[in-house]
Amino acid sequence: MTTITNPCAQAAHRARIIAEIARDRFADGPIRAAILTIAAHLDAAADHFAALPPGTQGLPTEATEELFRAEQAAVDCPATRFPAEFGEYVLAPLVDRPLPMPAPLRPLDPAHALQETDLRNRLEQLHADTAAQSERPAQWLGSVLRTWQKHMRLADSVRAHNGRPCNQR
Known part of the structure; x- marks a missing residue:
């Protein structure tokens, strides 16, 4: 290429x-x-x-x-x-x-916190991969946007979970 x-x-x-x-x-x-x-x-x-x-x-x-x-x-x-x-x-x-990096979600559920950490780390790895950015931009951008998509779905779950009355502090 x-x-x-x-x-x-x-x-x-x-x-x-x-x-x-x-x-x-x-x-x-x-x-x-x-x-x-x-x-x-x-x-x-x-x-x-x-x-x-x-x-x-x-x-x-x-x-x-x-x-x-x-x-x-x-x-x-x-x-x-x-x-x-x-x-x-x-x-x-x-x-x-x-x-860009997503804003912290501050999940109350430990499983959500682990997922967020994994997604943020993946995005940081992708951002640091300058070789993929220049040599394989289609694959790189696809991975970046899929990671963002997963993070945005997680954000919806975290909002729902954190918003439950039993989770209000």
Whole structure:
């Protein structure tokens, strides 16, 4: 596999990968519509990134606006199970900031706490795997987004468990 070295081309490639991941998710009704909206905005962002000449400095406004719209669609429909900050994975080749991590869940159930620790450790391992990020971005992004998806499901379980009257402190 050829490694893409142009940061704008890398961002375009990552946006297209995440759009494909979105389209591959099973859902129906309003969740499916939100997923397709996310994918459409990611495709538009990819087109804007791809249109930039090599060596372009800074973040292109049109592309970042499309990423914002994609992230907003995820925020507006949490059932898509896309993290609110997934655009950071697209922008990573262009900016020097840490990749997003989920907020602590603070579960009361020890089994949930163990699951959270495992998922956070997995995400940290994936973030640290710079070779996979550049050499196998589709596999890497798929693993990252599956881990986020599992964490978001766990967050729902933790909220339900922590919210039970017997668990109120």
